[in-house]
Amino acid sequence: MRPKSRESPSPSATPTVHGMIHHAEKVHNMDTPLRVLMISDSEEDAALVIDELQRASFNAALTRVDDLEATSAALTAKVWDVVLADSALAHLYGSATFALLEQEMLEPPLIVLSGTEVPPEVTAALTGGARDYIPKGNLSRLTPAIESALRETKERGGTDGTEVARRGNETSFAYLLDIAADAIVSTDRDLRIVLFNKGAERIFGYHPKEVLGTSLELLLPPRDTDADNHLKQLFASSSETPRQTGERWEMLARRKDGSQFPVETSISQLAQDGQTVFVCILREVTERKLSEERIQRQVRHLSALRSVDAAITSSFDLRVTLSVLLDQVTTALRVDAAAVLQLDPFSQILGCIAGRGFRTDALVRTTLRIGEGPPGRAARDRRVVHLPDVARRTDQGGHGRMLVEEAFVACYATPLIAKGQVRGVLEVFHRALLDPDEEWLNLFDAFAQQTVIAMDAAGLFEDLQRANAELALAYDTTLEGWARALELRDIETEGHSRRVPAMTLRLARAVGMSEAELVHVRRGALLHDIGKMGIPDFILLKPGPLTTEEQAIMSRHPVYAYEMLLPVDYLRPALDIPYCHHEKWDGTGYPRRLKGEQIPLTARLFTIVDVWDALRSDRPYRPAWSEDEVREYIRSMAGSHFDPEVAELFLRTEMHELGQN
Numbered sequence: 001m002r003p004k005s006r007e008s009p010s011p012s013a014t015p016t017v018h019g020m021i022h023h024a025e026k027v028h029n030m031d032t033p034l035r036v037l038m039i040s041d042s043e044e045d046a047a048l049v050i051d052e053l054q055r056a057s058f059n060a061a062l063t064r065v066d067d068l069e070a071t072s073a074a075l076t077a078k079v080w081d082v083v084l085a086d087s088a089l090a091h092l093y094g095s096a097t098f099a100l101l102e103q104e105m106l107e108p109p110l111i112v113l114s115g116t117e118v119p120p121e122v123t124a125a126l127t128g129g130a131r132d133y134i135p136k137g138n139l140s141r142l143t144p145a146i147e148s149a150l151r152e153t154k155e156r157g158g159t160d161g162t163e164v165a166r167r168g169n170e171t172s173f174a175y176l177l178d179i180a181a182d183a184i185v186s187t188d189r190d191l192r193i194v195l196f197n198k199g200a201e202r203i204f205g206y207h208p209k210e211v212l213g214t215s216l217e218l219l220l221p222p223r224d225t226d227a228d229n230h231l232k233q234l235f236a237s238s239s240e241t242p243r244q245t246g247e248r249w250e251m252l253a254r255r256k257d258g259s260q261f262p263v264e265t266s267i268s269q270l271a272q273d274g275q276t277v278f279v280c281i282l283r284e285v286t287e288r289k290l291s292e293e294r295i296q297r298q299v300r301h302l303s304a305l306r307s308v309d310a311a312i313t314s315s316f317d318l319r320v321t322l323s324v325l326l327d328q329v330t331t332a333l334r335v336d337a338a339a340v341l342q343l344d345p346f347s348q349i350l351g352c353i354a355g356r357g358f359r360t361d362a363l364v365r366t367t368l369r370i371g372e373g374p375p376g377r378a379a380r381d382r383r384v385v386h387l388p389d390v391a392r393r394t395d396q397g398g399h400g401r402m403l404v405e406e407a408f409v410a411c412y413a414t415p416l417i418a419k420g421q422v423r424g425v426l427e428v429f430h431r432a433l434l435d436p437d438e439e440w441l442n443l444f445d446a447f448a449q450q451t452v453i454a455m456d457a458a459g460l461f462e463d464l465q466r467a468n469a470e471l472a473l474a475y476d477t478t479l480e481g482w483a484r485a486l487e488l489r490d491i492e493t494e495g496h497s498r499r500v501p502a503m504t505l506r507l508a509r510a511v512g513m514s515e516a517e518l519v520h521v522r523r524g525a526l527l528h529d530i531g532k533m534g535i536p537d538f539i540l541l542k543p544g545p546l547t548t549e550e551q552a553i554m555s556r557h558p559v560y561a562y563e564m565l566l567p568v569d570y571l572r573p574a575l576d577i578p579y580c581h582h583e584k585w586d587g588t589g590y591p592r593r594l595k596g597e598q599i600p601l602t603a604r605l606f607t608i609v610d611v612w613d614a615l616r617s618d619r620p621y622r623p624a625w626s627e628d629e630v631r632e633y634i635r636s637m638a639g640s641h642f643d644p645e646v647a648e649l650f651l652r653t654e655m656h657e658l659g660q661n
Contacts, residue, residue, distance in 0.1 A: 034060040034146075037074050037108070040086035041066040045113070048139060049084060056143040080108040082146055087114040109149035111142075183263075183282040188275065191216040203284050205256035216280070220265070221254050253282060262289050301443050304328040308450045318458035319354065325454060326356035329428060329447050333440060337406070337429040339363055340451055341375050343422055350375050350425060357429070362402040373399030375425040378413040382422065384441070386412040389433065403429070410434040414448045418456050426451050472519075475570065479526045496613055501525035503609045504577075508602065510649060521602050524577030528606060531561030531578060555590045558582055576600035581607050586640045596643075604643040608634060608650050611641075 036053070038046050046064045053060045065071050074080070109131040132145040183200035187193050193216060196208040204211075204219055211218060253263040263282040270277050311324035322340055329338040337357030341350040350368040371380045376399075378385040388410050390403045403411065406429065413427040426448045436444070483497035504525045505518055513521065532540060535557055539550045546554060561578035565571045580594060580603035587595030615625045615633065625633070631651060638647035 032059075034058050035079055035081045036060050036062040036084060037080040037082075038062055038064045038084045038086075039066070039071050040064055040084070040113070042086065045086060045136065048136075049113075049142065052139045052142050058143070058146075082149060083108050083110045085110060085112050087112055111145055111149065183280075183284075185216070185219065185280045185282065187216050187278045187280065189277075191278070193218075194277070200282070203255075203282070204253070210256075219253055219282075220251065221260075223252065250285065253284075261286050297439075301332055301446075304332040305446055305450065308447070308454075312450065312454045312457055316458060318454060321454040321458065322354035322451070323356075325447065325451060326354060329426075330357055332443060333428055333447075335428045335430045335434070337408070339427050339429075340416075340424060340455075341368070341427065342424040342455070343370075343379060345421075350379060353424075358406060360402075360405055362405045366399060366402050368399060374411055374413040375399065375427050378415045378425050378427075379422050382415050382417060384412060384414045384444075386410070386434075388435075407431050412436070412444065414444060416448055416452045416455065418452045423452060423455050476523075476526075479523055482530060483526045496617065497526060497529065500528070500606070500609050500613050503613065504602075504606050507605050507609060507646075507650060507653070510653065511601070511605070511646075517602075520573040521577070521605075523571060524574035524602060525606055525609075527561065527565065527571070527574065528577050528581050528610065529557065529561075530564060531557035531559065533564070534560035555582070558591050576602045577606045579603075581610055583607075584641045585643050588640075599643070604646050608642055608646060612650075 034053075036049075038049060040046060043064070046062060050060070050062055053062075063074065065074050075083070111132045111134060113134050113136055115136055131149045134141050134145055180197060180199045183203045184195070184197040185193055185200050186195035192213055193211050194213075196206070196211050200219075201207065248264050248266045250262055250264055252260045254260050262285050264285050265283075266281045268279040268281075270279060305328075308321075308325045308328055311321045315321055326338045326340070330336070335357075337355070339352050339355040339358075342353045343350050348370045350370075352363050352366070355363055368376045370376050374385040374387055387403075390400070390409055390411065408429040409432055411427060411429045412434070413425050415422050416424040416426055426444075428444070480498075501522045505522055508518055508521045535554060539546065539553055542550070558579050558581070562575060565575055565578060577600075580592075580600055583589035583592065583594040583599045583603060585596060585599070585604075587593050611634070612630055615630045616627070618624045634642060634647055635651060638644040
């Protein structure tokens, strides 16, 4: 140990070794400071070491390196009193580093620093020549370890340095063996066990006397896996040169009671006293593997629930949603079959509406009353009901016969409850015994909740569709009532408003209009003369010709229709016919004198139908025209009154079909 001093420090140069070496702050300033090389990639750890040395009154100069090249350069400089190495840098414990240390006759002494766990690299380092091992959480051991290392180095001047180093190594290695939680097992070249630490006793259940001299296969039974084959190659390629691969493998080990368990294995090949030894560090990873499997299982469960959510939100077809749901139920719960039974609220009968995994249609043919079988009891009692072993129950009625026909052994049923009302039952079946844990039951319940949501969503959609259909029917009934009221006021047009919608719809379909568009076409045709409600009776009911002034007033009825219907949102798409059915192709119509394709297509279609029906009907001032007369009139007015393409389409269509009421 360097003498401590409280005198004022004076500057002292830190050795410059290589451009990649990072220098730390000097702790003391004396003429002969302790020269410390720290192999670590952590500046924080270096600072802690400096603090510990300062606390112990060491006058030390510390230099930190963090890769193999810088380490080699630093060791070659041969200026260090002690070397501290962080076990986290596993690549620094290869043969190159130990070869450099051996060339220096184990000078300077190497002390290994490690975290709370003892990694395989620590064992490799101690076996390969390191002087001591210090846990980072117990840096108070650093000072005595350095003092001991320096004292042993000094003793080498008058004694056998190799023996001193060996005694130090043995002390450190014994300490490591005592505190290591992992199993540390050494073997000779023939893989006979020569060392078995307390960690190995605890993990494998053997006393050292039971395993020393036996084959390593007692602990690691050979298996035809990649890890076993890799280890066989490592053992077969033994040499006199120390070798630590840094690789770890997961494999199965065997305890004294014969049970197998997963371990993470690291093998180091070392030369000791002229003999080849293998140091095996085995860490039990049962809990880690269980945690990994649990996490993977939970991810699969979340994925299954997400798939069902996506089906619920993307489709209102309950059959599609339940098909996806039952696929996920059988897969995630690892059961053979599953079914959804719906409860009829009036008859209180449960009937199957969806199933998956059944060999027969027995369940589809089965209906259950409340309280009958597991589904009936689940609905009645509002709780999960299960039959862990069907063969022991003979009181299941028709449901029991289905279980026998399907060769099921176990079944679970849970009620589907929405807003306090039982909507049905979700039931799962398995052809072997089931022993579900809490996680399984929670997932079963989650699927049941999703089933309820799917059934509710489908029910709400059906209710909405039914309400919309009823509302649409009410709209149409109202519109027909308006048209009928107008006909009662205008005797001349009786039946006209009922005939022209059907004719117009057939013509609109012929030009390729969609069903959504046809809804508005029909409404517009029904209401085409609604504006006449604003025409005075003395003009509307006048039996003779109208005067110029009266004709001007009559020509206002499309405008009146527009003003009446515009405030009604759902009738706005139907405005084209009431507003524009008196416009003419040549621009001489009314009320806006639109021309050609300025006139909406629906109005151009309706105009021909309107004229056809009017001319084919008797009036007080003229008899009805014949079909040929009307056809000739429409042909003659194509291009002036009518859109010529629409007129041609109309004339090509069978008149007797278009003219049917």
